[in-house]
Amino acid sequence: MPDPDPLTDLMPDLLRVARRLTRGADQSQDLCQEVLLKLWIRLDGGAEIDDLRAYAMTALRNQHRQSLRRDQIPLGAPEVVTITLPDAFDACALSDVMHAIARLPPDQERLMRLVAAGETSPADLARRTGLAPGTVMSRLARARARLRVDLGHKTAVPQT
Template identity: 85%
Template sequence: MPRSAPETAPLTDLMPDLMRVARRLTREADRSQDLCQEVLLKLWVRLDAGAEIDDLRAYAMTALRNQHRQSLRRDQIPPGAPEVVTMSLPDALDACALSEAMRAIRRLPADQERLMRLVAAGETSPADLARLTGLAPGTVMSRLARARARLRDDLGLQKTGR
């Protein structure tokens, strides 16, 4: 029997505390909300993958601080960079394509959807996926192959050669 998604109540209960700390770290409402959402999504993915976290609140607070530090490092301008940094807005077509792909992933059978969500969250090693899901590596590989084929069909994409 497939395992159900993690219960969201414990994560929802953490939101006020996470928002308060994020607001103190970022000093901006929008950035604090983004930071909290990133952390909650990562926690949800870990819990969905079967991770056992003894103290969810402490783990979430540490993850929040680490995520904030990572964002600060990403935002730093390297020495010798030009004075003017150009920014580009996300391409609307890319955003639509991503949204369409995520809807297609949600339409997959539950076992394939779970694997594709782990891949989307950055877990790409079949051995790690097998360890996280408790499946045999061969089973992971075949389910991913079926999921990718179904996504290509669903999205009207052609298989590309290596």
């Protein structure tokens, strides 16, 4: 399990920002706790977060925006009332994509797994992998092209 001390140290700052974002003490406490729980889960899952404070602040703002969007849906709207069961076809498609990623050359596979885990900035990918940003972008382009072919979406594959 991750060490709780860094998360505990973040609590006063997160709560201060949450109070500015929300309408009351209860909402700010809830927002802060949701973000800390999500951070705990990510860290417990082995995620490496370079700047935990900056990441937590961004997560707090994003969580607040998400709650504002959720609050804008009127009660009784079909989206709120209807429960959508998981789609087996979506799960199969995701499985196919993950197997296709596993068949990529190792350098492309590593980048695509980072993208699948949520890392979308070429600059951040370059920093994490030690590659030049242009190299990251070209490898991602080749990987996406191969995936399209492997999954039956396109016929041409750039040469590596």
